[in-house]
Amino acid sequence: MRLFKLILIGLFCTTSNVTHAMVNIFACEPEWGALAKEIGGSKVKIFSATHAKQDPHYIRARPSLIAKARKANIIFCSGAGLEVGWLPLLLQKAESSVQPGMEGHLIASKFVKVLEKPIVVDRTMGDIHPEGNPHVHLNPHNISLIAKELTKRLELIDATNASFYRNRFNSFALRWKEAIVRWEKNASDLKGMQVVVHHRTFSYLIDWLGLIEVASLELKPGIPATASHLEGLLQQFKTKPPDVIVRTPYEPGNASIWLSEKINSPAIVLPYTINGDVSSVDLFALFENSINLLKGALND
Amino acid sequence: MLKTKLAASAAIISLFFGTSVLAESDKDIDILRAEIQNMKQVYEKRIADMEAKLVRVEKKRDQVSVSTGKKVPIRSSRRILSNSYNPSVGLILNGKYSNFSSGSSEIPGFGIGEEGERGKEGPAIGESEMNFSASVDDKFYGSLTSAIVREGGSDKIELEEAYLQSLPGLGLPSGLSLKAGRSLWTLGYLNEHHAHTDDFADRPLPYRAYLNKSFNDDGLATSYVLPTNFYSEIGGGIFRADDFPFGTGDGENTAWSAFARIGGDIGNNQNWRLGGYLLSGESKGSGRKSNEDAVIFKGESDLYVTDLRYVWAPTGNARNKEVIFQTEYFWRSEDGTYQDTENSTGIINFDDSSSGLYIQGVYKFFPRWRVGVRYSRLFSPNVPAGLVGSNLDSANFDPRAYATMIDWTNSEFSRVRLQYNHEKLKDGQTDKQFMMQYVISIGAHGAHKY
Known part of the structure; x- marks a missing residue:
């Protein structure tokens, strides 16, 4: 003791x-x-x-x-x-x-x-x-x-x-x-870019860069994407597809990829946070990469 | 009549106003308009000025968030919409539909309390729980959970938990906390958790036999998280010993507990916790009653429990895929007397031990879908000559049960489950059980214990 x-x-x-x-x-x-x-x-x-x-x-x-x-x-x-x-x-x-x-x-x-x-x-x-x-x-x-x-x-x-x-x-x-x-200079041509998100995780980036969030794959936050909602999005975007479909590294890719193939808009993973991809090792790289990925998708 | 009245009043109105309006020229109207426009502009400017001032004031208030000196509470200008003053209120509704193949489901060899028996057949609601909890002030946290249960044909309110817990603001040494009242005390893995958070629709055999589902006596307990780099916590408590496995003693009983736990991470996506627990006490007075009050135990009992839990999120994100492995082992030694009034055994000396365990695995394969299997088993004690043929005669048979389940979780607040149990609790008796369960949570969004 x-x-x-x-x-x-x-x-x-x-x-x-x-x-x-x-x-x-x-x-x-x-x-x-x-x-x-x-x-x-x-x-x-x-x-x-x-x-x-x-x-x-x-x-x-x-x-x-x-x-x-x-x-x-x-x-x-x-x-x-x-x-x-x-x-x-x-x-x-x-x-x-x-x-x-x-x-x-x-x-x-x-x-x-x-x-x-x-x-x-x-x-x-x-x-x-x-x-x-x-x-x-x-x-x-x-x-x-x-x-x-x-x-x-x-x-x-x-x-x-x-x-x-x-x-x-x-x-x-x-x-x-x-x-x-x-960044603001470099991303000026992203203004008005139409974005489909998975969950509303990118709202601040969208707000800062002046992008337009046109839809969310999750019909309601926290409730996974349903087939009927995806079908609805497919109809909505058939004539006028968005510029890009974005998701975080932790969100499952199946819904984004499915929609991407149907409407022919690129689906990309934005790093979202540090080490979200191999090169986003600090805050500077995080924003640098996010903008470059969006620009890449726009020029696609 | 009405028409003439209307005409008259119209004439009177035009006499007073109409003539004057008609008298005003278009120019006057324009002047009036300009004046109104002017007034509008002045007021709009004033409002804009006031708004700007307000913004400046708010900004200033934001900026002075930290003043000099230590331990100064920091306030933000943002209003928090949660219940800062009111307790958070949560409701749990759960119900089951069960179908059993066997008419009886005794566990011979063990004195089983009322809660330890299998559930009701057919549709039946489980405990409907109501929880109120809040930080009382900077020093205490209080919580009350009551369950409405149907017993003996009428609905009764059971107080599951009612406790006060110290908060770090109390000034106890760091890592030390106190809890007083009635609570689901720290003992093994499941005991601390409310049954509605379990991964299966019923509790495994050791919990049914040794704890009558759960130990929530009145008492006082303390715990201390050690300042180590990995997780380690020690603690213990003293209890009134009125709850199973001790039983009504009119304040004469005594019981105490002690525990030690360690845990940590393995890499980024795996974690574990291992614990050892002891619950010891003496049943005096009218003793521990079980088997519908037919079986009475008086004397000392020591219950040793060890638990291990391991969680692995293969992709890192536990929301999408997760594997949970969990096991608990119970060992009980009893020294006292047993009596089975149903079989008129008289008071028989008993000094022996028994044990039980369960092992379970749950796999979340889609964000909303999980499957699980569980094996539970009890190892019966030897039967003294005086108890042969009584409820405590296991006939050297070790009860065992297999369970398998699948559940669907729509959101954090609703879950539906299907479960199949294959139980052999008595030699020659097989009970095939089929259960459907729903668990709904309304209100406060409780934190997830490990």
């Missing part, structure tokens, strides 16, 4: 020392992990709860997530209901400083303009988010706002390295601003 106590105390001391050296960031989605890397650099340790092949709506509060959330100094998530099925369970066992309202609780959708906020919510509409569309990272202007907020939080939590974070933020913000100008 005494030995057991000693082991426990030892374990506690070693781990608490380690956690103080670095800021542990628990990113619910890989895009937030990537942003935390841009600002936090070598001073932060990042754990991403999900990867590009996972649908962040449908994650279980699996054991490893409980362990990582418990040690987190910052929990960094999209919010707007995206993680409602698993984050609350993790928070119950996490530090008090990462609870809602505290400085270690960073919810990206709270610092940007949220799109598609429904006026009336009813489950017959599918698994709809009453808080609006949570996939906020696909507008680079939102990334700027969230990066600013993350920097503030890091400065608060790890005050000794405040200037380190501020410098990294300034450098990132400058490069990001330049990139946005470049």
Whole structure:
């Protein structure tokens, strides 16, 4: 018993020392992990709860997530209901400083303009988010706002390295601003491009680039595409096919590919998040590749 | 009469207004129009100014989200539409249609409680559950789940859970939490879960025999998530011991539990959890009653449980394809007396152990479709001479059951299931069971436990 106590105390001391050296960031989605890397650099340790092949709506509060959330100094998530099925369970066992309202609780959708906020919510509409569309990272202007907020939080939590974070933020913000100008110029011919989406995951990208979402393969969010709905889309697009059909790496391809073959519009997988394809290794590459893929499809 | 009245009033109106209107020239009307137009423009400008001001104020409020100093609650300007003040309310409706080939379904050798018996034949609704839960404040979380069940021909309300749980804001050491009240306590895998979330329409044999479906006594428990890189948690509790497997003791009984669990990921798409649990206690007073109160156990019983769960999402996205493997093993040792009043055995000393297990696999092959198989088995204890021929005489037969199911999940809130069971609970008795089940959830969107 005494030995057991000693082991426990030892374990506690070693781990608490380690956690103080670095800021542990628990990113619910890989895009937030990537942003935390841009600002936090070598001073932060990042754990991403999900990867590009996972649908962040449908994650279980699996054991490893409980362990990582418990040690987190910052929990960094999209919010707007995206993680409602698993984050609350993790928070119950996490530090008090990462609870809602505290400085270690960073919810990206709270610092940007949220799109598609429904006026009336009813489950017959599918698994709809009453808080609006949570996939906020696909507008680079939102990334700027969230990066600013993350920097503030890091400065608060790890005050000794405040200037380190501020410098990294300034450098990132400058490069990001330049990139946005470049992307907006490069993507100007995409304006008005007609897009069919699988689920409404690309709304922010569509909104930013001025594309037009003409249909969604899921008749209702969260409810897989049905044959009758696809048949309806086929009739709708027979005469005037859309420019492209897009989906995320985690969404099944059969519905997109079927429709693509019938109406002769290209079906493409956009990276959606970090490592969504082999070259989208950071936020810069993510937007670069998304635009190039869309341009490729338009010129097809 | 009416016509003349109308004509008169029209004349009067024209006397007062008509003449003056007629007197106004077109020019006057134009001036009037211009004036109105002017007024409109002025007001529109004022409104636009006010709106712009509002936007600026809102923006400013957004920007001052973080002030200096630690532990300052951060507020956003965005209004959250969830029930910030009201508890989240959820309803679970579930029903079954069952068909059994055998007239009886006893499990000889084990004292089976009422909930441990097989379900009702024909159409029947299961527990209709109502849940209210909310964070009380920054320090506590409260939850109440009541079930409406039909017992003995009338509908009764059963309190399944009513507990208070500490939140991290309470200031306990990190990772430590307390729970008090009545709850589906941490014991094996299934016990913590409400039956409607199970992968099968009924609970496996060890749960029926050892826990009367589930252990939700009144008590106080604590758990501590260790600060390790992999998941590890330890905990335990003390209980009133009024619930099966202890039984009515009028506060005389005592029971306690302890557990340890570890878990983690294997690569990106696989994860697992392994646990060991102990539930120990003494039944005094009127003892543990089973077999419609005919069988009474008094004495000490220790129940050891170990569970393993392994989940694999072959494509990474568990929503499309998923394999879940789950097994639990139960071992119970009892030291006390058994009495079977139905067979007038008298009070017989009993000091022996028995065990049980189940193994199941569930495969989600399409986003909405899953199939599953389950094997469950009990290993009967030896029969003391005094209990031969009673409900506790297993005749050296080990009960076993095979189950297979297919279910369809339309959304996170509705599921329909078909299940076939092949049960051999008694030597020479085969029960072929066919079940159709629906589970509907209305209201609050609960989080998914592992």
